[in-house]
Amino acid sequence: MAATYGIAELAREFGVTTRTIRYYEDHGLIVPVRAGQRRVYAARDRVRLRLIMRGKRLGFSLGEIREMLDMYDADRSEVAQLRLVLERIAGRRASLRQQQHDIEAMLGELDTAEAQCRSRLEARLAGPPPKAKAS
Numbered sequence: 001m002a003a004t005y006g007i008a009e010l011a012r013e014f015g016v017t018t019r020t021i022r023y024y025e026d027h028g029l030i031v032p033v034r035a036g037q038r039r040v041y042a043a044r045d046r047v048r049l050r051l052i053m054r055g056k057r058l059g060f061s062l063g064e065i066r067e068m069l070d071m072y073d074a075d076r077s078e079v080a081q082l083r084l085v086l087e088r089i090a091g092r093r094a095s096l097r098q099q100q101h102d103i104e105a106m107l108g109e110l111d112t113a114e115a116q117c118r119s120r121l122e123a124r125l126a127g128p129p130p131k132a133k134a135s
Helices: 007-014 018-026 043-057 062-074 079-126
Strands: 033-035 038-042
Touching: 007 018, 007 038, 007 043, 018 043, 038 043, 043 062, 062 079
Parallel strands: none
Antiparallel strands: 033 038
């Protein structure tokens, strides 16, 4: 008999809530069979859930993850899927490098603003107090 899993068992294994698993089910990423009111997940669903979680950690959208999973279903050789994954990884890497560049630029601007504020504050504290305006 093939291994099957309950929703709570998978939730514990992957460190997610049962609601998260149902969300992936609602979006057609995993498709358990029903035994009355109970969801029964096959080994295939477990593998797909592992791939979904990995894709999310890598920053892929659910749409991108679905596309990669669906390609495997269409081509068991995995050639097309692997090419797509490599393409997506390159795109994700480029996006992250751009974000990294933007963050470094912003940190530089913050350093400059901080230095200017500190300098002005020190000047205000060291100098005579500002004169009060006459009414």
